[in-house]
Amino acid sequence: MEALTRNLNSTILRVGSVLAGLVFWHFLATTVINDTTFLVSPIVVVATGYEMLFVNGELYPHLFASSWIFFYGFLLAIVAGVPLGFLMALSQIVRDYVNPWMTTLYTTPRIAFAPVLLLWFGVGGGAKVSIVFLGCVFPILINSYYGMRVVNREYVELARSFRLNSRALFFKILLPASVPFVLAGVRLAIGRGLTGVAIAEWFGATEGLGYLIFFAGQTLNIPTLFVGVAVFAALGIFGFEVVRRVEAYATPWKTDARGS
Amino acid sequence: MAGPVLELRNLNKEIPRPGGDPFIIFKNINLTVRDGEFVSIVGPSGCGKTTLLRVINGLMPHSGGQILIDGKSAEEVNQELLMGFVFQGASLLPWRTSLKNVLLGVEGRGQNAKDTEQRARKHLELVGLSGFENYYPHQLSGGMQQRVNLARALAVNPRILLMDEPFAALDAQTRNFMQLELLRIWRETRKTVIFVTHMIAEAILLSDRVVVFTHRPGTVRSEFQVPLPRPRTMDIKSDPRFLDLENVVWKQIEEEVNAAGGFAKL
Ligand SMILES: Nc1ncnc2c1ncn2[C@@H]1O[C@H](COP(=O)(O)OP(=O)(O)O)[C@@H](O)[C@H]1O
Ligand SMILES: [Mg+2]
Numbered sequence: 001m002e003a004l005t006r007n008l009n010s011t012i013l014r015v016g017s018v019l020a021g022l023v024f025w026h027f028l029a030t031t032v033i034n035d036t037t038f039l040v041s042p043i044v045v046v047a048t049g050y051e052m053l054f055v056n057g058e059l060y061p062h063l064f065a066s067s068w069i070f071f072y073g074f075l076l077a078i079v080a081g082v083p084l085g086f087l088m089a090l091s092q093i094v095r096d097y098v099n100p101w102m103t104t105l106y107t108t109p110r111i112a113f114a115p116v117l118l119l120w121f122g123v124g125g126g127a128k129v130s131i132v133f134l135g136c137v138f139p140i141l142i143n144s145y146y147g148m149r150v151v152n153r154e155y156v157e158l159a160r161s162f163r164l165n166s167r168a169l170f171f172k173i174l175l176p177a178s179v180p181f182v183l184a185g186v187r188l189a190i191g192r193g194l195t196g197v198a199i200a201e202w203f204g205a206t207e208g209l210g211y212l213i214f215f216a217g218q219t220l221n222i223p224t225l226f227v228g229v230a231v232f233a234a235l236g237i238f239g240f241e242v243v244r245r246v247e248a249y250a251t252p253w254k255t256d257a258r259g260s
Numbered sequence: 261m262a263g264p265v266l267e268l269r270n271l272n273k274e275i276p277r278p279g280g281d282p283f284i285i286f287k288n289i290n291l292t293v294r295d296g297e298f299v300s301i302v303g304p305s306g307c308g309k310t311t312l313l314r315v316i317n318g319l320m321p322h323s324g325g326q327i328l329i330d331g332k333s334a335e336e337v338n339q340e341l342l343m344g345f346v347f348q349g350a351s352l353l354p355w356r357t358s359l360k361n362v363l364l365g366v367e368g369r370g371q372n373a374k375d376t377e378q379r380a381r382k383h384l385e386l387v388g389l390s391g392f393e394n395y396y397p398h399q400l401s402g403g404m405q406q407r408v409n410l411a412r413a414l415a416v417n418p419r420i421l422l423m424d425e426p427f428a429a430l431d432a433q434t435r436n437f438m439q440l441e442l443l444r445i446w447r448e449t450r451k452t453v454i455f456v457t458h459m460i461a462e463a464i465l466l467s468d469r470v471v472v473f474t475h476r477p478g479t480v481r482s483e484f485q486v487p488l489p490r491p492r493t494m495d496i497k498s499d500p501r502f503l504d505l506e507n508v509v510w511k512q513i514e515e516e517v518n519a520a521g522g523f524a525k526l
Contacts, residue, residue, distance in 0.1 A: 154351050161317055161345040162365040162416065172364065176355040253354045253396045 037220040048223035049230065063231065065208040066197050069125065070235070073132025074193050081137045082182055085144025086174075106138045111199050118203050128200035128208075135196030139188035147181025148174055180254060183247050190239035194232055263331050265452045266293040266316070266420055271325035273308065273315055282323075284477040285311045289325070291471065291480060293420070298446060298453045300463035302509065303473025303481075304517050309456040310348070312478070313422045316454070317343050329419065341365065344413030346423040350405035352397040358384060358408045359393040365416040383411040386445060403434040407441070414449065423455045427462065436494065439465055443492055460509045464502055465492060472512050475520035481512060 022042050029041040036044075052059040087094045114131055121127035151174055159169045201210025213228035215221075247254070271289040274282040286308035293299050301309055314320045316327060318338045327334035329342060344365070352361050362380040367373070384393060387407040397405055406426050413421055427435040439462060446453065446466075457463050463470045467486050474481045487501050496502055517523055 154347070154349065155353060157319060158345075158347065158351050158353075158364075160319055161343075163339065163341045164364075168368060173353070176353070179355075251355065253398060 036222060038222065040222045040226065044223050045226040045230065049227045052224070052227055059212075059227070059231065061207050062209050062212045062228075065205075066201065066210065067235075069128045069132055069200060069208065070193055070197050072125070073129045073196060074136050074189065076129070076133045077136030077140050077189060077193070078186065080133075081140030081185070082144045085141045085146075085182075085185075086148050086178070088141075088145040089148035089178075090174075102138065102141065105134070106142070110134050110196065114199050114203055123203075123205065128197070128205070131200040132193050132196035135192040135199075136189035139192060140182070140185040143181045143185025143188070144178060147178035147185075150181075151177040180247070180251050183243060183250065187240060187243045190243065191236060194236055194239075198232065264292045264328075265295045265297075265330060266454070267291070267326070267328040267331075268316070269326040269328070271312075271315070271327065272323045273311055273320070274323045286473075286476070286478040288479050293452060293454060296450045296452055297469065298455065298467045299469045299471060300455045300457060300467040301471045301473060302457055302460055302463045302513065303478055304475050304513060304520060305458055307473045307476045307478035307516075309473065309478070310424055313345070313424050313454065313456060316420075317345055317422055341416050342419045344416050344418035344421045346406075346409050346413045346421065346426045348424045348426065348428060350397070350402075350409040352405055352408055352412075354397050357394050357396055358389060358400070358411075361397070361408055362412045362415050364412060380411075380415055383415040384408070386414065386448065387411040388441065401434075402430050403438055406430065406438060410442075410445070414445075414451070419452065421451045421453045423453060425457050428458070435462075440494065442466060443490075447491060460506050460513065461497060461502075464488075464505055464509070465494075465497065470505070470509060472509055473516075475516040481516070484509065 026041045026043065029039045029044075033039045049059075084094075084098065088098055089095075110131065113134060114127075117127045117130050121130065155173050155177060156169070159173045164172060197208070198210040198213065201208035202214050205211040209228050209231055213225055213232075216225035216228060268289050268291040272287045273285045274287075275285065276282050289312065291299075301312070303309055311320065315322045316334070318334060329337055353364065356364070359377070359380055362383055363376060366376045366379055369376075381390075381393065384390060387410050389404060389407050389411065392400065392404065397408070400408065409426065410423075413423075427438045430438060443466060455463070455466060460470075464486055470484045470486060472481045472483070473479065484505060486505065488496055488499060
């Protein structure tokens with residue numbers, strides 16, 4: 001009962017916070033700024049969004065283009081990042097080999113790679129997917145590595161005391177113990193991947209949400225620009241929600257994975 | 261019931277220290293444990309009790325001496341699952357339910373999955389946890405977690421059960437119940453048990469024999485046969501023989517603590 005009240009209170013607070021922000025934005029746009037080439041009211045943004053979604057359907061090609069790029073880059077990052085992270089945790093040799101590359105690539109701003117990748121891959125999907133991949137792979141790699149490195153020594157001792165072989169040690173102890181960390185990495189990767197999409201479509205694309213925002217900015221079409229930003233935000237929220245559900249399913253022992 | 265189940269001969273454990281004398285954890289330990297015997301080891305904290313159990317279990321190498329299990333050297337049989345370890349912290353895997361935790365030591369060893377599951381269920385029942393098969397550790401109380409811990413160690417049908425202060429973290433009341441439960445479980449299974457504790461009354465209540473360790477480097481200071489009949493209940497704690505033994509052991513531990521420089525130094 002108490003928990004229910006707390007949940008309700010926190011829901012009210014969240015909704016209230018969003019509403020207050022929208023009201024503030026509305027007044028800022030209509031009374032203080034009052035220049036539609038600079039800022040428009042959220043009402044205008046919603047109306048434009050409605051039109052692009054349900055009237056002329058202009059949004060869909062951009063949404064699909066961006067979603068595919070994100071999906072491929074993100075998936076590749078998981079497929080490459082998780083096993084490599086685990087290998088790094090398990091083998092000193094792999095660790096020494098990968099570490100300098102990881103540090104260099106991770107700390108270089110990704111936007112610096114964008115022109116080079118576009119030069120190499122052309123403006124097709126390859127370059128864009130690589131930019132998203134570069135954005136996603138490091139949080140996943142680093143978290144997978146770290147998660148398997150910090151597995152409680154007690155559990156490893158337990159496995160040895162029960163004479164588990166190394167295969168069982170991996171599948172019964174190391175892997176499940178790392179899952180929460182891997183998922184935390186995946187969650188971080190969503191935001192970075194979406195940034196990657198925006199960056200990739202900034203350069204020489206002809207469709208996609210990044211392109212939409214860029215083009216709208218060039219033509220001072222503020223309502224469309226905001227719709228693009230809002231869709232990015234919505235995709236981020238959607239991605240987080242998916243990961244949260246995967247977490248609740250895959251790590252049922254973490255009670256905090258269920259609430260939020 | 262021929263030879264002893266476990267024999268320690270002049271067992272030592274030291275940890276090398278760079279540029280100094282090695283750090284001696286225990287030395288010259290001689291101990292013989294008979295089949296089906298319940299032996300407790302008591303000693304001041306830091307005297308090497310946990311380390312001794314880990315060395316016996318093969319989790320750590322010793323530095324000299326011999327460990328014989330059913331007459332065979334421990335090195336020879338180290339790969340076999342002959343011992344169940346009940347850890348001080350329950351060490352349950354948080355991603356496994358009670359049942360799956362108990363299965364950890366028995367599954368995937370070539371037996372049919374139904375039989376192993378049956379075996380795990382039977383052991384959860386033995387420790388009084390029927391109905392909690394699908395609970396995760398975080399949904400169980402401290403006492404229940406230790407029951408799962410015990411069931412997991414027993415399920416592998418160990419030759420020797422090693423228990424490291426399993427009830428130390430529990431509140432006094434739960435601890436009393438768990439001691440009674442352990443008496444019952446031992447009566448039903450007749451396992452050979454080596455039980456480490458710093459609580460003298462617990463050692464006497466449970467054991468056939470109490471072994472007192474010196475302060476670090478730990479070694480056997482004395483051994484006492486517990487002159488109390490079984491089955492035992494909590495009432496036995498007011499038996500004069502119980503109280504006498506408790507007193508004698510306490511005096512020895514006190515001496516060891518003082519010899520180590522007092523409690524503050526432990
Ligand atoms: N791997 C290790 N390296 C160095 N010192 C250790 C190691 N393991 C235990 N010790 C030390 O050995 C002593 C005995 O530890 P322990 O066996 O845990 O004692 P007890 O269980 O009797 O309290 C302690 O002083 C502890 O710090
Ligand atoms: Mg200890």
